[in-house]
Amino acid sequence: MESITVTFKLNGKTTAVAIEPLESLRTVLREHLHLHATKAGCGQGGCGSCTVLVNDEPVLSCLMLAALADGQEVTTLEGIGTPPHMHPLQTAFFDRFAAQCGYCSPGMIMAAKALLDKNPHPTRAEIAEALAGNLCRCTGYVAILDAIEDVVTQMQEA
Amino acid sequence: MGVKQLGIVGQSVKRRDGIGHVTGQTQYVDDVFYTGMLWLKMVRSPISRGIIHGIDASKAEAFPGVVAVVTAKDVPNNWYTILCLIGVEPNDEPVLAHEEVMYMGEPICAIVAETEAIAAEAAALVKLDIEELPPVLDMEFAISPDAPVIKKWGNNTFMYDGYNHRKLRFGDFEKAIQQADHVIEGDYSLSPIEHAPIETHCCVVKPEPDGRLTVHSNTQALYFTMDNTAIILQVPSQRLHMIGGTVGGGFGGKVDVITEPITCIAAMKTGRPVKWRWTREEEMRKSSTRAGVKMHYTDGVMNDGRIIARKVRSLEDAGAYHRHSPYGVQKHMANLPGPYTIPNVWVDAYCVYTNRQPSSAMRGFGVTEATFAVECQMERIARTIGMDSWEIRLINAYRNGQMRPVRKVVEDATLIETIQAAAELIGYELPAHLKAMSSDDYGGKGGHHG
Amino acid sequence: MAKHYGRGIAAVNYPTGMNLGGDPTQALIFCQPTGGFSVKLASTDLGQGLKTVIAQIAAEALGVPFDSVIVDTGDTDSAPHCMGTFASRATHRVGNAVIMAANEARKALLDVAAEEMEAAPEDLVLENGEIYVKGAPERKTNVFNVALAAHFKHGKTISGRGIYLKQKSGLDPETGACDPDSTEAHATTVAEVEVDDETGEVKVLRLASAYEVGRQINPEMVKGQIVSGAVMGMSHALMETVFPYYPALDHHTYSFGEYIIPTALDIPEIESVVLEYPSSNGPYGVKGVGEMTANSPIPAIVNAIYDAVGVWVTDLPVTPEKVLRALEERSLETH
Ligand code: FES
Ligand code: FES
Numbered sequence: 001m002e003s004i005t006v007t008f009k010l011n012g013k014t015t016a017v018a019i020e021p022l023e024s025l026r027t028v029l030r031e032h033l034h035l036h037a038t039k040a041g042c043g044q045g046g047c048g049s050c051t052v053l054v055n056d057e058p059v060l061s062c063l064m065l066a067a068l069a070d071g072q073e074v075t076t077l078e079g080i081g082t083p084p085h086m087h088p089l090q091t092a093f094f095d096r097f098a099a100q101c102g103y104c105s106p107g108m109i110m111a112a113k114a115l116l117d118k119n120p121h122p123t124r125a126e127i128a129e130a131l132a133g134n135l136c137r138c139t140g141y142v143a144i145l146d147a148i149e150d151v152v153t154q155m156q157e158a
Numbered sequence: 159m160g161v162k163q164l165g166i167v168g169q170s171v172k173r174r175d176g177i178g179h180v181t182g183q184t185q186y187v188d189d190v191f192y193t194g195m196l197w198l199k200m201v202r203s204p205i206s207r208g209i210i211h212g213i214d215a216s217k218a219e220a221f222p223g224v225v226a227v228v229t230a231k232d233v234p235n236n237w238y239t240i241l242c243l244i245g246v247e248p249n250d251e252p253v254l255a256h257e258e259v260m261y262m263g264e265p266i267c268a269i270v271a272e273t274e275a276i277a278a279e280a281a282a283l284v285k286l287d288i289e290e291l292p293p294v295l296d297m298e299f300a301i302s303p304d305a306p307v308i309k310k311w312g313n314n315t316f317m318y319d320g321y322n323h324r325k326l327r328f329g330d331f332e333k334a335i336q337q338a339d340h341v342i343e344g345d346y347s348l349s350p351i352e353h354a355p356i357e358t359h360c361c362v363v364k365p366e367p368d369g370r371l372t373v374h375s376n377t378q379a380l381y382f383t384m385d386n387t388a389i390i391l392q393v394p395s396q397r398l399h400m401i402g403g404t405v406g407g408g409f410g411g412k413v414d415v416i417t418e419p420i421t422c423i424a425a426m427k428t429g430r431p432v433k434w435r436w437t438r439e440e441e442m443r444k445s446s447t448r449a450g451v452k453m454h455y456t457d458g459v460m461n462d463g464r465i466i467a468r469k470v471r472s473l474e475d476a477g478a479y480h481r482h483s484p485y486g487v488q489k490h491m492a493n494l495p496g497p498y499t500i501p502n503v504w505v506d507a508y509c510v511y512t513n514r515q516p517s518s519a520m521r522g523f524g525v526t527e528a529t530f531a532v533e534c535q536m537e538r539i540a541r542t543i544g545m546d547s548w549e550i551r552l553i554n555a556y557r558n559g560q561m562r563p564v565r566k567v568v569e570d571a572t573l574i575e576t577i578q579a580a581a582e583l584i585g586y587e588l589p590a591h592l593k594a595m596s597s598d599d600y601g602g603k604g605g606h607h608g
Numbered sequence: 609m610a611k612h613y614g615r616g617i618a619a620v621n622y623p624t625g626m627n628l629g630g631d632p633t634q635a636l637i638f639c640q641p642t643g644g645f646s647v648k649l650a651s652t653d654l655g656q657g658l659k660t661v662i663a664q665i666a667a668e669a670l671g672v673p674f675d676s677v678i679v680d681t682g683d684t685d686s687a688p689h690c691m692g693t694f695a696s697r698a699t700h701r702v703g704n705a706v707i708m709a710a711n712e713a714r715k716a717l718l719d720v721a722a723e724e725m726e727a728a729p730e731d732l733v734l735e736n737g738e739i740y741v742k743g744a745p746e747r748k749t750n751v752f753n754v755a756l757a758a759h760f761k762h763g764k765t766i767s768g769r770g771i772y773l774k775q776k777s778g779l780d781p782e783t784g785a786c787d788p789d790s791t792e793a794h795a796t797t798v799a800e801v802e803v804d805d806e807t808g809e810v811k812v813l814r815l816a817s818a819y820e821v822g823r824q825i826n827p828e829m830v831k832g833q834i835v836s837g838a839v840m841g842m843s844h845a846l847m848e849t850v851f852p853y854y855p856a857l858d859h860h861t862y863s864f865g866e867y868i869i870p871t872a873l874d875i876p877e878i879e880s881v882v883l884e885y886p887s888s889n890g891p892y893g894v895k896g897v898g899e900m901t902a903n904s905p906i907p908a909i910v911n912a913i914y915d916a917v918g919v920w921v922t923d924l925p926v927t928p929e930k931v932l933r934a935l936e937e938r939s940l941e942t943h
Binding site for chain 1: 654655656657828829831832835836837838839840864865869870871872873875878
């Protein structure tokens with residue numbers, strides 16, 4: 001198949017990339033652009049480890065054709081914080097031991113960010129609801145929910 | 159109790175790898191990419207049991223973008239040898255099948271191509287000529303005389319020192335069961351489950367200019383994987399450089415040495431870096447599972463709640479090949495009586511082969527299954543004789559200084575203390591005589607509860 | 609038609625280390641010229657936090673600040689043999705090997721310090737990177753100075769080798785007599801459930817557990833294992849199977865669409881207390897905790913179901929279908 005070029009805003013920077021027409025956004029992010037924070041736990045839409053934001057909406061990047069990202073705004077974990085300047089969610093996940101093996105963490109944090117951007121004061125039940133598509137086999141979720149609640153509290157206090 | 163206060167030990171310092179995890183900078187194996195890297199896909203058996211008459215990979219080989227096809231002929235020592243390193247024999251599982259297939263999904267040949275998509279497409283072009291045979295799936299059937307024999311040594315169980323099961327014999331079960339006030343039986347079974355770490359198996363191998371291979375692996379055991387891979391490749395271990403130590407969840411699912419040998423062979427054959435990563439479907443349907451297990455308990459119990467005799471028959475479904483199951487059944491055997499002092503014990507634990515994907519180690523291997531059965535059985539006993547659930551456990555709990563059925567003196571017992579602590583945690587008031595019990599109240603040696 | 613509440617308990621033991629032993633692990637430690645200590649291991653962190661607890665153990669045993677310890681894991685070119693991470697063995701085996709290596713390195717360090725300070729090595733105290741003479745705290749130096757002196761003045765190495773091996777033991781094929789473990793950890797879990805007798809659904813309300821783990825190196829990470837295990841155990845009890853019609857192959861699962869594991873919506877109330885009764889052979893008394901946490905919830909839940917509705921469903925997973933069948937069978941028997 002002929003390759004095509006897609007252009008989108010990636011973590012704030014306009015990015016053009018040549019892709020195969022049927023490649024997923026996840027493949028393009030990980031294998032063409034080498035942004036490896038976005039993980040690949042299943043490729044079936046079942047685990048949430050590949051969650052990124054497209055126009056601030058959480059999206060399973062393994063199920064989205066990269067071609068459809070053309071002209072859109074894509075945010076990955078790399079785009080929200082780096083070790084010296086972590087996003088409050090990243091800090092809270094670290095402080096709460098919410099990442100054990102860490103494989104689900106990028107998707108979890110992106111799903112949580114999408115929620116807090118829309119609803120800065122969610123209840124614990126609403127947080128759990130927003131994370132229901134993100135599987136974690138290690139933590140049992142309690143530390144993850146605690147971390148996100150910490151951020152909600154911080155935002156209330158601020 | 160009370161332990162000596164230490165310095166940094168005992169502090170909840172933050173994880174060393176935590177910031178890497180939450181910023182996405184931790185490098186897992188699938189995050190390793192090399193220029194010119196090839197991708198591998200496996201052609202697998204579509205049926206559960208059969209004889210291989212032909213493997214025709216010519217169409218796949220000719221497919222544009224395919225660089226190599228790896229078959230059994232390319233594997234210098236075509237046996238998975240994981241258990242030979244701990245002295246368990248004979249080898250039974252080929253790295254790539256060539257004479258027979260024993261389970262649906264068994265690896266037959268590997269396609270190595272420029273992209274993962276090409277490798278997958280070409281894999282579908284391999285023509286397999288396999289004569290189908292009826293599979294053996296049920297353990298009871300497998301050990302019955304009517305079952306076809308699926309293992310080369312002539313029966314469908316692992317042979318332990320000439321026996322088709324592991325035995326534990328302590329005291330005199332037959333005599334004791336006659337004297338029991340109650341005989342209480344129970345059946346317990348578990349269906350195979352998947353480890354389901356969110357990271358699937360992945361291996362990347364890069365041939366180095368000096369002839370060595372750099373192997374990026376998410377194995378739980380680097381040296382074990384290196385030595386086994388070297389035996390399969392028939393090269394000295396020093397030719398391999400294993401890099402790993404960061405794993406996206408294991409739970410026992412990543413100790414089978416299942417991706418590294420083939421990926422190494424593909425890299426040696428092509429002279430290029432190769433990546434093999436498993437799909438979620440492969441994790442579920444082809445990777446090893448926790449075993450299905452069936453246990454039957456027959457207990458002799460006195461009116462005062464003392465268990466004086468316990469007999470267990472356990473069948474563990476190894477699937478088509480050993481993997482770690484013969485070892486696991488042995489561990490299972492030692493744990494089937496439970497953490498209770500029972501003077502007369504009889505255990506028969508079988509490692510049974512069937513035509514399903516192999517089972518292997520998983521979190522709690524051999525013990526999870528046993529404690530599930532033991533603790534349900536304890537409850538059944540309590541309910542049958544009308545005794546309190548806490549009391550039945552406390553009066554039978556093993557004490558320091560007592561003899562376990564494996565003939566090891568109990569040293570580090572704290573079962574009683576955890577039972578008491580759990581009661582306290584939920585606000586349940588134990589009667590004084592149960593509260594007064596201790597793991598050290600047998601008066602034997604051992605114990606350090608001061 | 610009603611929801612029934614039930615409570616069940618389970619008390620379990622868990623062996624640390626490979627069955628029958630024979631599973632060694634080694635560690636090397638060397639000191640850098642400015643007093644950093646590198647711990648070289650070929651061990652694997654599966655997410656349980658080995659890299660962190662080993663740094664804690666090494667810092668404790670060396671007597672140096674936590675931050676001056678580097679833990680390098682996962683490379684066979686740079687580190688000696690480790691049997692692997694399984695059988696709840698890693699903290700126990702690796703920890704012991706690291707303490708042995710640390711003791712040797714610490715001795716080498718104090719030998720150089722003694723020469724520098726003109727004191728007997730056995731009179732020196734090393735704490736948090738500071739070195740002083742017992743009873744004369746004004747006579748002091750630190751690891752930084754001693755490491756520099758060792759490298760550039762004395763020409764001495766400061767390093768240590770460690771190994772832990774529980775000898776492989778045999779097994780009597782007639783009686784099963786054997787030495788299957790290094791130590792035993794213990795736990796008791798109380799499960800509270802609600803069983804819907806119309807749908808057969810079981811909801812776990814609460815898992816409260818007491819764990820005895822020898823010694824906690826890092827309590828938050830022990831708690832991490834406990835919560836993790838509670839949820840995995842619950843999942844094993846109620847949800848998971850690769851073969852829904854085992855032993856038949858039908859409906860063999862292939863994705864998280866049919867292979868159900870808990871999500872953040874399925875989490876019961878989880879509570880725990882941790883007891884510490886140090887083992888005689890674990891590093892600072894450690895026993896293995898990783899696997900055990902997933903065990904006690906399973907029978908506790910099954911027992912709670914019995915308590916709630918009076919039927920034994922002892923074929924895992926306990927699906928709503930199996931609960932309903934058991935209830936139906938019982939009502940047929942009693943009518
Ligand atoms: S990788 Fe996209 S949902 Fe699992
Ligand atoms: S931390 Fe391992 S999957 Fe969530």
